Amino acid sequence: MEPPRVPRLKDVAAAANVSVSAASKILRGDQSRFGEDTCRRVAEAAKRLGWRRNLLVSGIQTGRTQTVGVMIPPYDSFWVNVLSGIHRRLAEADYLPITVWQGDLDHMPHFEADEQEGVRQINRLLDRRVDGLIMWPSFGLAYEDHLADLHEKNVPVVVIDHSSDNPFCDAVTTNETQATKAVAKHLLDLGHRRIACISTRESKSQTWALERRDAFENAVHQQPDAQCMSWRLNPIGSNGVEVARELLGSELRPSAVFAVTDHEAACVYEAAASLGLSIPADLSVVGFADLDFAVSMAPPLSTVRQRPLEIGAHAASMVLDRLNGPLAGEPLGCAKIDADLILRESTGPARR
Amino acid sequence: MEPPRVPRLKDVAAAANVSVSAASKILRGDQSRFGEDTCRRVAEAAKRLGWRRNLLVSGIQTGRTQTVGVMIPPYDSFWVNVLSGIHRRLAEADYLPITVWQGDLDHMPHFEADEQEGVRQINRLLDRRVDGLIMWPSFGLAYEDHLADLHEKNVPVVVIDHSSDNPFCDAVTTNETQATKAVAKHLLDLGHRRIACISTRESKSQTWALERRDAFENAVHQQPDAQCMSWRLNPIGSNGVEVARELLGSELRPSAVFAVTDHEAACVYEAAASLGLSIPADLSVVGFADLDFAVSMAPPLSTVRQRPLEIGAHAASMVLDRLNGPLAGEPLGCAKIDADLILRESTGPARR
DNA sequence: CTGAAAGCGCTTACAG
DNA sequence: CTGAAAGCGCTTACAG
Numbered sequence: 001m002e003p004p005r006v007p008r009l010k011d012v013a014a015a016a017n018v019s020v021s022a023a024s025k026i027l028r029g030d031q032s033r034f035g036e037d038t039c040r041r042v043a044e045a046a047k048r049l050g051w052r053r054n055l056l057v058s059g060i061q062t063g064r065t066q067t068v069g070v071m072i073p074p075y076d077s078f079w080v081n082v083l084s085g086i087h088r089r090l091a092e093a094d095y096l097p098i099t100v101w102q103g104d105l106d107h108m109p110h111f112e113a114d115e116q117e118g119v120r121q122i123n124r125l126l127d128r129r130v131d132g133l134i135m136w137p138s139f140g141l142a143y144e145d146h147l148a149d150l151h152e153k154n155v156p157v158v159v160i161d162h163s164s165d166n167p168f169c170d171a172v173t174t175n176e177t178q179a180t181k182a183v184a185k186h187l188l189d190l191g192h193r194r195i196a197c198i199s200t201r202e203s204k205s206q207t208w209a210l211e212r213r214d215a216f217e218n219a220v221h222q223q224p225d226a227q228c229m230s231w232r233l234n235p236i237g238s239n240g241v242e243v244a245r246e247l248l249g250s251e252l253r254p255s256a257v258f259a260v261t262d263h264e265a266a267c268v269y270e271a272a273a274s275l276g277l278s279i280p281a282d283l284s285v286v287g288f289a290d291l292d293f294a295v296s297m298a299p300p301l302s303t304v305r306q307r308p309l310e311i312g313a314h315a316a317s318m319v320l321d322r323l324n325g326p327l328a329g330e331p332l333g334c335a336k337i338d339a340d341l342i343l344r345e346s347t348g349p350a351r352r
Numbered sequence: 353m354e355p356p357r358v359p360r361l362k363d364v365a366a367a368a369n370v371s372v373s374a375a376s377k378i379l380r381g382d383q384s385r386f387g388e389d390t391c392r393r394v395a396e397a398a399k400r401l402g403w404r405r406n407l408l409v410s411g412i413q414t415g416r417t418q419t420v421g422v423m424i425p426p427y428d429s430f431w432v433n434v435l436s437g438i439h440r441r442l443a444e445a446d447y448l449p450i451t452v453w454q455g456d457l458d459h460m461p462h463f464e465a466d467e468q469e470g471v472r473q474i475n476r477l478l479d480r481r482v483d484g485l486i487m488w489p490s491f492g493l494a495y496e497d498h499l500a501d502l503h504e505k506n507v508p509v510v511v512i513d514h515s516s517d518n519p520f521c522d523a524v525t526t527n528e529t530q531a532t533k534a535v536a537k538h539l540l541d542l543g544h545r546r547i548a549c550i551s552t553r554e555s556k557s558q559t560w561a562l563e564r565r566d567a568f569e570n571a572v573h574q575q576p577d578a579q580c581m582s583w584r585l586n587p588i589g590s591n592g593v594e595v596a597r598e599l600l601g602s603e604l605r606p607s608a609v610f611a612v613t614d615h616e617a618a619c620v621y622e623a624a625a626s627l628g629l630s631i632p633a634d635l636s637v638v639g640f641a642d643l644d645f646a647v648s649m650a651p652p653l654s655t656v657r658q659r660p661l662e663i664g665a666h667a668a669s670m671v672l673d674r675l676n677g678p679l680a681g682e683p684l685g686c687a688k689i690d691a692d693l694i695l696r697e698s699t700g701p702a703r704r
Numbered sequence: 705c706t707g708a709a710a711g712c713g714c715t716t717a718c719a720g
Numbered sequence: 721c722t723g724a725a726a727g728c729g730c731t732t733a734c735a736g
Contacts (some may be wrong), residue, residue, distance in 0.1 A: 008713065008714085009713065009714060009715095010713085010714095018722080018723085019722070019723045019724075020714085020715095020723085020724095021715075021716080021722080021723060021724080021725095022721095022723070023723060024434055024714070024715060024716085025715085025716090025722095028715085033721065033722080034721065035721070035722095038721085038722090052475065052478070052479055052712080053479065053713095054412065054479070054481070054712095054713060054714065055479045055480050055481070056408045056409075056411045056417065056480070056481050056712095056713085056714090057408075057412055057712075057713045057714040057715085057728085058413045058713090058714060058715075059408045059714095060406065060408045060409055060412075060713095060714085060715095060729065060730090061714060061715040061716075061727090061728055062714095062715070062716095062728095063728095065408065065480070067450075067480065074426040074432045074435065080426045080432070083426065084453075084455075087452065087453065091452070091473075091476075094476065096450055096452060096476050096477070096480065097450075097451070098419075098449075098450050098451075099434075099449070099450075099451050100439065100443070100448060101439065103436075121443075123404065123448065124443075124448050125403055125448070126404070127405065127406070127407045127410050127420065128407050128408070128417070128448065129406070129407070153358075176716095189497075201718090214732075324723050360729065360730085360731065361730060362730095364731085370706080370707085371706070371707045371708075372707085372708095372729095372730085372731095373706080373708080373709095373731075374706060374707070375706095376730070376731060376732085377706095377731085377732090380731085385705065385706080386705065386706075387706095390705085390706090405730080406729060406730065407731095408728095408729085408730090409712085409728075409729045409731085410729090410730060411730095411732075412712050412713065412714090412729095412730085412731095413711090413729090413730060413731045414712095414713060414730095414731070414732095415712095415731075482731080484720060515725040627715070696722095
């Protein structure tokens with residue numbers, strides 16, 4: 001008795017009575033050049049023998065492994081959903097992600113990438129000949145030099161949530177402008193004219209904070225009689241409550257506050273409580289991110305919910321499109337994915 | 353000007369003035385058969401040229417890709433940490449996980465595997481010649497037939513958190529017996545003699561519930577004058593509060609309850625509150641899992657914390673050890689990872 | 705201690 | 721419309 005040998009292409013070819021090269025071409029979908037009957041015979045033989053292409057071999061031939069490296073930690077539910085979106089979109093195209101990251105859950109918030117280890121990760125991926133790469137923001141920055149290499153090697157890279165001026169990768173981010181405009185419109189429609197924005201962490205690796213504040217200010221100023229004052233926390237965002245107290249205690253107390261993150265919104269809640277201000281009667285508050293706790297705040301926080309599944313799927317699509325599709329050879333770009341304003345109970349009409 | 357061609361092994365060999373086969377052997381670590389000087393020259397040349405082995409090619413030669421398929425969704429922080437443990441251990445050995453899953457975060461709790469899609473996933477993994485496979489419990493069950501195939505193909509499979517009697521895979525689970533004994537000992541030491549266990553979901557794919565209850569009962573019964581009564585919720589565990597109320601309202605009200613999960617412990621809290629019983633004065637409660645909310649319950653819940661990082665790392669080690677190491681050819685087994693009893697404020701001495 | 709040759713399982717010019 | 725041959729970049733017997 002023979003051992004149950006994995007069938008080879010030549011077995012399929014023999015069974016279908018064609019040459020190996022004919023079988024190869026037909027099974028890759030190049031049916032046009034062969035007789036209909038031949039194609040049927042080959043397809044049938046492959047199926048009957050249970051033949052599966054050895055992707056390692058076709059990978060070294062074609063330069064494509066149908067595999068994408070993903071450097072994104074499953075840091076919180078947002079990122080897990082981004083990963084999920086990537087995974088799903090790739091699977092549809094019969095691609096698979098190879099996901100790598102550093103550290104563990106407890107050490108991710110800082111995610112100061114250990115550059116040594118990061119380069120090792122990239123190399124591990126490249127050694128397996130991934131067709132493309134998707135990374136999260138701080139990586140895109142840390143490995144800027146390597147991105148140039150990859151670009152030269154024709155390995156497309158997409159960075160998520162970081163609008164980079166890096167000329168070597170595509171990007172996909174939340175459409176901060178659209179989302180933030182919706183917030184501004186909502187507050188203006190409620191009659192608010194003295195509005196504040198609390199921002200934080202406007203660092204090089206986290207461009208969203210700056211973008212949100214900027215777009216929000218612009219949107220508010222579209223309304224001639226509206227004012228927008230912006231307050232920035234310290235770089236690590238640890239003095240949120242103090243800043244909020246100062247802001248709310250000032251003579252020019254705003255009637256509405258937009259926080260670039262739900263975390264800062266929570267600080268505003270705390271400051272408001274300590275000053276005896278009630279939300280939304282005295283003060284409307286809008287956050288951003290719709291973090292787990294937002295819905296159970298008192299009152300439930302109005303906030304902006306991003307679309308991580310869509311972001312991930314779009315990133316995957318960009319890689320695929322660069323590889324074979326419509327994006328091949330096109331200039332690099334940055335896709336913006338809309339977000340949704342979730343109205344809960346932290347916003348109300350401005351007092352006359 | 354030449355394009356920046358990726359260096360081949362023959363380039364390294366030429367630079368070091370040896371044959372390709374010599375370079376190959378030396379770079380794989382088979383230094384013994386060559387002169388010290390030769391080895392140094394080759395290593396140096398490889399480094400200087402920036403040569404990296406093409407893992408696709410060596411994969412088809414050696415049958416090893418240094419890649420492990422992982423079918424585990426990042427469902428919650430426990431599983432994310434399991435993934436993290438797997439990832440880290442594999443990376444140490446210069447292996448990489450290819451992680452695949454079905455559905456998205458919102459649909460994972462049910463995770464009724466779509467078997468069609470699951471088989472497609474396994475095939476995608478196998479097409480890329482993963483050296484082994486790690487899966488989560490329900491998959492191990494759903495693909496029992498395929499596991500036999502894989503076993504025959506010498507692809508080691510490790511299933512996590514499911515003590516299977518399946519003869520085709522290794523397993524690693526929490527050491528339910530050790531953990532549960534610690535709970536029993538703690539309650540007995542506090543003087544409790546009338547003790548209850550609330551369990552749920554003792555299904556085929558979730559063997560832990562049954563194991564916990566069983567081991568707990570045994571441990572309590574080691575104490576001659578102690579009694580243990582067990583209550584089971586309905587299969588989907590939705591009647592926890594009712595069952596707990598019944599249990600606590602009965603004449604034989606226990607002074608301590610062990611819940612096989614923090615979720616059931618929360619039900620006990622609710623039932624106790626509604627009956628005017630105070631925890632821990634009237635009733636001690638211990639949970640299992642140390643879910644996010646356990647620490648912020650009132651009073652903070654004493655519970656068992658598993659070691660997901662260690663579980664993941666051990667699973668990865670088992671695969672690696674089967675592949676080359678001490679486990680090669682050994683009979684299949686099930687590793688048990690200890691868990692830790694976290695004492696908080698929900699347990700106190702039994703009333704006299 | 706070292707190298708020439710065959711081979712892994714496919715794909716791709718190229719020739720008919 | 722189809723096939724024989726060369727080649728992808730390594731590893732591995734095998735021969736010296």
